[in-house]
Amino acid sequence: MFTSKKAAVLFILTSCLLPVFSQADDDAHERDADKDRGVQVGPRPFYLIDKMSPGPLKHKLERCSEGPFRKTAFSIGHRGGGTLQFPEHTKESHEAGARMGAGIQECDVTFTKDRELVCRHDQCDLHTTTNILVTPLADRCSQPFSPAQFDASGKRTKAATALCCTSDLTVDEFKSLKGKMDAFNPNARTAQEFLGGTANFRTDLYSTGATLLTHKESIDLLKELGSQYTPELKGPNRDAKLQVEAVFGSQAAYAQAMIDDYKAAGISPRIVWAQSFNKDDILYWIKNDPDFGRQAVFLDSANFPAELPNAAQLKGYASQGIRIVAPPMWALLAVENGKIVPSQYAKDARAAGLHIITWTLERSGRIVEEVLPTKGTASPSFYFQTTLDALHNDGDLMTTLDVLAKQVGILGIFSDWSGTVSYYASCMGLK
Numbered sequence: 001m002f003t004s005k006k007a008a009v010l011f012i013l014t015s016c017l018l019p020v021f022s023q024a025d026d027d028a029h030e031r032d033a034d035k036d037r038g039v040q041v042g043p044r045p046f047y048l049i050d051k052m053s054p055g056p057l058k059h060k061l062e063r064c065s066e067g068p069f070r071k072t073a074f075s076i077g078h079r080g081g082g083t084l085q086f087p088e089h090t091k092e093s094h095e096a097g098a099r100m101g102a103g104i105q106e107c108d109v110t111f112t113k114d115r116e117l118v119c120r121h122d123q124c125d126l127h128t129t130t131n132i133l134v135t136p137l138a139d140r141c142s143q144p145f146s147p148a149q150f151d152a153s154g155k156r157t158k159a160a161t162a163l164c165c166t167s168d169l170t171v172d173e174f175k176s177l178k179g180k181m182d183a184f185n186p187n188a189r190t191a192q193e194f195l196g197g198t199a200n201f202r203t204d205l206y207s208t209g210a211t212l213l214t215h216k217e218s219i220d221l222l223k224e225l226g227s228q229y230t231p232e233l234k235g236p237n238r239d240a241k242l243q244v245e246a247v248f249g250s251q252a253a254y255a256q257a258m259i260d261d262y263k264a265a266g267i268s269p270r271i272v273w274a275q276s277f278n279k280d281d282i283l284y285w286i287k288n289d290p291d292f293g294r295q296a297v298f299l300d301s302a303n304f305p306a307e308l309p310n311a312a313q314l315k316g317y318a319s320q321g322i323r324i325v326a327p328p329m330w331a332l333l334a335v336e337n338g339k340i341v342p343s344q345y346a347k348d349a350r351a352a353g354l355h356i357i358t359w360t361l362e363r364s365g366r367i368v369e370e371v372l373p374t375k376g377t378a379s380p381s382f383y384f385q386t387t388l389d390a391l392h393n394d395g396d397l398m399t400t401l402d403v404l405a406k407q408v409g410i411l412g413i414f415s416d417w418s419g420t421v422s423y424y425a426s427c428m429g430l431k
Helices: 004-017 026-036 044-051 056-063 091-099 136-140 171-175 215-225 244-248 251-264 279-288 311-319 344-351 396-408 418-428
Strands: 072-077 102-111 117-119 143-146 156-158 161-163 228-233 297-299 324-326 333-336 339-342 355-361 412-415
Touching: 044 056, 044 396, 044 418, 056 396, 056 418, 072 091, 072 418, 091 102, 091 215, 091 418, 102 215, 102 244, 102 412, 102 418, 117 215, 117 251, 136 143, 215 228, 215 251, 228 251, 244 251, 251 279, 279 297, 311 344, 333 396, 339 396, 344 355, 355 396, 396 412, 396 418, 412 418
Parallel strands: 072 102, 072 412, 102 228, 297 324, 324 355, 355 412
Antiparallel strands: 102 117, 143 161, 333 339
């Protein structure tokens, strides 16, 4: 069992074993101090706290309402950190995440056909995250737009499709595009209609032509914003016309290219948290660039509890030199006697000597009792599938965060709305 005393010990051990989180690169630390004064968490955390059930946690969080709020490495900006309202992997999302206190921010890294690294969640997501289909570049797509088809009764017989990849374009062509909220309309009859479909818990209010970023531009931007870096090397999309091997020669060369951008920019490896779902990428960095490999993050792609690694497999990770794992939130949590508690996976990972980062808070619709699904269905979110029985209101988002921080002992958490995590971390004194 994870007692409160054990949880406290885990926090102390975490601080000692990974001092980077509490002793960042000197330059970054100075920048953080300057930026702290401008951290604004916005109304979202106040709303969540108000919705919480009465109790000690709610009372403590309420007492922090006047701040001060600060930039914290516990708050990791997912795809920038302002993604709940701003198009992901854009200058605007990163600026919003930093303003809300994200101390580490993410660029998912993929590539163009002229071997430049760029920030996109997938090699082939331009048709859902940019305006490419209504530009002259639409004819470059690996698969052009195909409209939805319907039978005589109006029933859809074929969804609208397209596949547009960063590797279809040069970096200059990529930079000419504008970012939008990640969505598409499967009923679209035109390319313009295809660009719709934004989820109802997000907004298109700020999707007015957001600025795409190359990897190098993201490095410069985050330096200016005073943030640390967590680039994720994306795997190949095998439906693309151009594959990584044709551009870089090998996966290893691709993995090295990402690290080389930080070296060229003079960024200390102490503030870079390279990530990948591909274990071979992590092992490559550990062996060939150990300064960066030391805190490389192995992401877990499990979709259901049965797909999670067992205790022996987690020990195997540690024996290979992996120090940090990053499963989805649900993998770390279970429900006992109606309360959210650490899962067996969480206990096994800590017993194996692994540190834990998790994903992703604020990436789904509302948690409200009247719309909770039948157990086992996908809504309200993939992210809460193991704790549905303990969720009763929107405020349970903060309860979930508290268990992850205090009982599981995570190093940090990705979020699509950084202000929520920054409020909690500032209140609890997390660095």
